[in-house]
Amino acid sequence: xQVETGTRSQPHPLSxxxxxxxxVVGGLGVLLSEILRRAVRRDFDRxxxxxxxxxxxLKSLPIVTVTALFTGGIMVIQAAPIVQxxxxxxxxxxxxxxxxxxxxxxxxxxxxxxxxxxxxxxxELGTMTVTEQVDALRALAIDPVAFLVTPRFLSIVITxxxxxxxxxxxxLLGAAYAGAGFLGVDPGVFYRGLTTGLLGFGDVAHGLAxxxxxxxxxxxxxxxxxxxxxxxxxxVGRSVNxxxxxxxxxxxxxxxxxxxxxx
Amino acid sequence: MTxxxxxxxxxxxxxxxxxxxxxxxxxxxxxxxVETARDLYRVFVxxxxxxxxxxxxxxxxxxxxxxxxxxxxxxxxxxMGFIGMILVYQGGLQTxxxxxxxxxxGATFLQLLVRDLAASICALMLATRVGAGIAAEIGSMVVTEQVDALRMCATDPxxxxxxxxxxxxxxxFGALVxxxxxxxxxxxxxxxxxxxxxxxxxxxxxxxxxxGDLTIGLTKCVAYGAAIPIISGYCGLTAFGGSEGVGxxxxxxxxxxxxxxxxxxxxxxxxxxxxxx
Numbered sequence: 001x002q003v004e005t006g007t008r009s010q011p012h013p014l015s016x017x018x019x020x021x022x023x024v025v026g027g028l029g030v031l032l033s034e035i036l037r038r039a040v041r042r043d044f045d046r047x048x049x050x051x052x053x054x055x056x057x058l059k060s061l062p063i064v065t066v067t068a069l070f071t072g073g074i075m076v077i078q079a080a081p082i083v084q085x086x087x088x089x090x091x092x093x094x095x096x097x098x099x100x101x102x103x104x105x106x107x108x109x110x111x112x113x114x115x116x117x118x119x120x121x122x123x124e125l126g127t128m129t130v131t132e133q134v135d136a137l138r139a140l141a142i143d144p145v146a147f148l149v150t151p152r153f154l155s156i157v158i159t160x161x162x163x164x165x166x167x168x169x170x171x172l173l174g175a176a177y178a179g180a181g182f183l184g185v186d187p188g189v190f191y192r193g194l195t196t197g198l199l200g201f202g203d204v205a206h207g208l209a210x211x212x213x214x215x216x217x218x219x220x221x222x223x224x225x226x227x228x229x230x231x232x233x234x235x236v237g238r239s240v241n242x243x244x245x246x247x248x249x250x251x252x253x254x255x256x257x258x259x260x261x262x263x
Numbered sequence: 264m265t266x267x268x269x270x271x272x273x274x275x276x277x278x279x280x281x282x283x284x285x286x287x288x289x290x291x292x293x294x295x296x297v298e299t300a301r302d303l304y305r306v307f308v309x310x311x312x313x314x315x316x317x318x319x320x321x322x323x324x325x326x327x328x329x330x331x332x333x334x335x336x337x338x339x340x341x342x343m344g345f346i347g348m349i350l351v352y353q354g355g356l357q358t359x360x361x362x363x364x365x366x367x368x369g370a371t372f373l374q375l376l377v378r379d380l381a382a383s384i385c386a387l388m389l390a391t392r393v394g395a396g397i398a399a400e401i402g403s404m405v406v407t408e409q410v411d412a413l414r415m416c417a418t419d420p421x422x423x424x425x426x427x428x429x430x431x432x433x434x435x436f437g438a439l440v441x442x443x444x445x446x447x448x449x450x451x452x453x454x455x456x457x458x459x460x461x462x463x464x465x466x467x468x469x470x471x472x473x474x475g476d477l478t479i480g481l482t483k484c485v486a487y488g489a490a491i492p493i494i495s496g497y498c499g500l501t502a503f504g505g506s507e508g509v510g511x512x513x514x515x516x517x518x519x520x521x522x523x524x525x526x527x528x529x530x531x532x533x534x535x536x537x538x539x540x
Contacts, residue, residue: 123511
């Protein structure tokens with residue numbers, strides 16, 4: 001407002017939030033280039049990668065399983081009125097299958113992994129930052145990006161990709177048995193509906209390609225917000241909150257763009 | 264006390280010395296789940312009690328309404344707008360493979376939105392944004408011993424911290440869902456017009472939305488609106504151990520509220536389908 005007067009007054013709230021947004025975008029870009037440089041040169045800690053894959057991937061399996069089974073069931077219940085109106089029981093597999101494989105399974109798996117792994121990752125990196133452990137690493141001439149960030153980023157991407165394959169299969173299983181329970185459609189009819197040719201490998205690949213991009217979004221934002229934490233325990237809470245919100249919004253926006261780019 | 268202070272002699276500890284490690288692990292897991300469920304139920308009942316009998320705390324209530332409602336609005340509108348565009352685009356593409364006629368796309372989309380998607384996607388997003396926020400806030404109060412200070416002042420943290428959030432979330436969630444559903448529908452209408460040439464008048468077809476769909480949708484609004492603050496508040500109150508503990512509590516809040524939304528969705532959708540068809 002008072003730029004002309006030359007006094008250094010408080011910045012306008014709008015310009016302050018634009019500046020904050022731009023600084024986050026810039027930070028994400030710088031971090032991504034740092035991570036990619038080390039990933040290409042294979043300059044990162046392999047043992048840390050394996051440990052993170054175990055903690056992030058294997059330990060998330062129960063949540064992914066429950067989410068996928070229920071999601072499949074919900075898809076069938078939502079498709080049920082339409083199926084009954086047209087009497088098209090053979091199409092149930094196709095209807096539930098295409099929605100699950102292309103959109104819902106990658107999306108919901110990403111949201112659950114975002115909540116469990118992304119938030120946890122930010123909390124850990126944030127705690128390390130506020131307790132000055134990251135500074136200690138730098139003081140010991142250990143590169144924090146190679147030692148902490150790159151293995152976490154890679155293992156989030158791998159975890160989400162594998163979890164999506166897993167939850168594709170489980171969601172279809174849940175859908176088949178929910179169809180048997182609620183609609184009386186035999187699971188065999190359901191599986192035949194999946195494989196009659198209306199669905200192809202393209203639909204599965206579409207979902208898996210999305211899951212890789214979602215993994216990059218979640219990994220990048222959780223590492224960035226974790227390292228940018230300041231201000232003790234409340235600061236860690238704020239960072240975790242910022243991460244999950246930024247990742248969720250990023251996942252939905254990129255989902256839209258990818259739906260066009262891939263079809 | 265009404266609180267969630269973890270009792271030292273939980274039955275889970277008694278199993279520590281059991282002989283078979285697998286049985287012990289399974290039993291410990293089950294007992295922990297039962298304990299958590301009981302604690303959650305207790306927090307829920309106590310919150311309900313204070314909501315009815317406690318002294319109204321308007322200032323906190325309105326502040327939480329602003330915090331939960333107004334500050335989530337832009338986030339929800341962005342997400343739901345993109346969801347509307349994605350669903351109509353993908354649905355249209357797939358329907359074209361089977362039937363060439365797209366005139367019922369809008370009606371089906373609106374029914375799906377009212378019945379399920381508006382409330383459920385909003386709830387998943389709110390579990391992420393609001394759930395993490397509540398757990399982070401209450402969790403940091405717990406680890407900085409502010410909650411113990413409240414207890415010292417003879418104030419129940421459930422009354423002072425969780426009740427305003429519960430009431431605010433319950434009352435604001437329905438409005439958020441309606442606004443977000445409107446945004447999603449408009450975005451879907453634009454997509455239908457731009458990509459498939461569906462006339463917006465044809466698209467805005469409410470003939471398939473019946474009272475059953477509305478009832479299911481509104482039931483979901485109430486159930487999610489109650490579940491998210493209770494679960495996140497419980498996760499916040501059970502935080503322990505410094506900044507690491509706050510992070511862990513926030514993670515648990517997001518995961519557990521999202522799981523609760525998905526499971527409640529399955530239960531309510533299934534029941535609704537059996538009742539209304």
